[in-house]
Amino acid sequence: MLKVILNIVQKEFNQIKNSRITVFLYSLFPIIIFLCFSIVYQNEIIREIPVAIVDEDKSDLSRTLIQYIESSPSMKIVNYCESKEELKEEFLRGKIHGGFYFPAELSSDIKSGKQSNVVMFIDASNLLISNSLLNDGTKILKTVNAGILLKKFKSGGLTENQSLNLVNPLKVETNVLYNPNYSYITYLIPGLTTFILMMVVMMGAVPIINHKIGEKDFQFALRETKGKILPVLIGKSIPHLLFHLANILILVGIIFPAFQIVIRSSIIITILYLFFFITVSFSFGIMLSSLIPKRTLATEVALFVLTPAFIYSGLTFPLWAMPGIHQFLAKLIPFTYFLSGFIKLYEMNLDIIYLKNELMVLMIFFALSFSIAILSIKIRLKQNGIGYDEKN
Structure with a gap:
């Protein structure tokens, strides 16, 4: 089975390499956006x-x-x-x-x-x-x-x-925690760049399944795995996730240091947390890809889901100050939980134990997304009259 998965990985790599749009989306686009946002706020605070x-x-x-x-x-x-x-x-x-x-x-x-x-x-x-x-x-x-x-x-x-x-009858001693210089680059850039990363991840995941269920390559992969859908999804996901991991390393290892954004927690833990989040985001994109046969419509739905994610994250306006219905909607978006945990890591330097609630919810999102994707693919295979192993 491992050899089969590696063959699927290789074929997916070739498909990515042959798609100029995907190559641009995964390589140049994130770097350009990371730099643009970071340069805008490089002065850190408003002056003059x-x-x-x-x-x-x-x-x-x-x-x-x-x-x-x-x-x-x-x-x-x-x-x-x-x-x-x-x-x-x-x-x-x-x-x-x-x-x-x-x-x-x-x-x-x-x-x-x-x-x-x-x-x-x-x-x-x-x-x-x-x-x-x-x-x-x-x-x-x-x-x-x-x-x-x-x-x-x-x-x-x-x-x-x-x-x-x-x-001065009262002596006031101010102790500003976590962002003592009130720097906008420390406050905004980590949230903005990780949001862009999530957007790239989901946009890259949307076209993976769609209409391809009826194509020969997908059916061949399905035969190779003896009808098991999960190994096919794993094989198709690995190349994309490796590209996204590279973008995480660029963000944490180059962009953040270049603009003096200090990650106070362990770099390794921060990278692992970011990688886990893009895996969750990727699984959500796979789910949309499996549910919606038309790539254009799936992309539009993904953009519809992404649009309120940054607003509802609580970065620009506190979540607790929003109306109840908006707080409820915010809790349906994985980015809300991710950003809460990310701030605890890079800005507050808390131990990973303080992220247990965020990690648990993100894990639920991941499990639900992949489960729905597998169920959706099974249903579509039946509708197309393509046989598969009921045990997978």
Whole structure:
């Protein structure tokens, strides 16, 4: 039986080699996409967001605020406007994403003991930009505000320590876990690249069965295995999985290191986990291939299944915050479980024991997919009047 499987493997390799589309899909396409996504986020965090200033006060205080804004890596002052109306016009022209308005009475109100307002304008049409501006802008205003209070308390006769205790009665110690630099490349790229890998795997699996059940090569392989379907599927799967394993090694061994994406867990365990996932994805593609005779329709169904997978993975929006029906749908997609386990490995450096739930569910997906594929092929063989061994 091993020799028969190896013969099927060799024939499948030849079919892959003779298909330019498959060769491109398995070799150049993943590398191109991996690089494109990684290069987009190579700066890791958003820097130099264009902002404008309206300084009606023109005091030492407003100049101090401007210096803080200029020194912030996330912001870049591109214009000084004369009024709030001109500032808003800059937003409409798309030249800025943030702005600061310092009223004429800013310094005088503070000196006289009154409260004054600094207005911060933020373009929230892009949440990544708006969150960065809000976070850094708020820090700057709080820092300057604390400096004003500190100076006031010290002038009232308090010592520096007493003044500091009044300005900051609570000492906050922040301990950011797993992605301390808030890097988008660490956050997004592993999820995006593995999603692309899953897409390539399923697209490669879809044409393996389809109409080929009625062809001579498939029937010959079936005769060679004495009617057993599982060895045929194994023989046809091995060449494809070897190509996908090569892409995993490129991703983990070249792409991730090139863009400083650190895998905190064991590299071997991570590669094995990725290989197990592509095997599960491949089995799902085989199932679609066996259920749908037309290759075009099977490809469309695969794309329909793949489209919501990234959204429902929980990477861009937390799964627990989604409506109940969407949480249910997310649990029907293998990528949801894979990504949960993958984050535990590469980012959180957890032991494999913490992935037992994800591994169990993925194993169920794998077993169901192959079982349905075998049952579907049996039914189609009967419909086509092709004999096979009922024992397999």
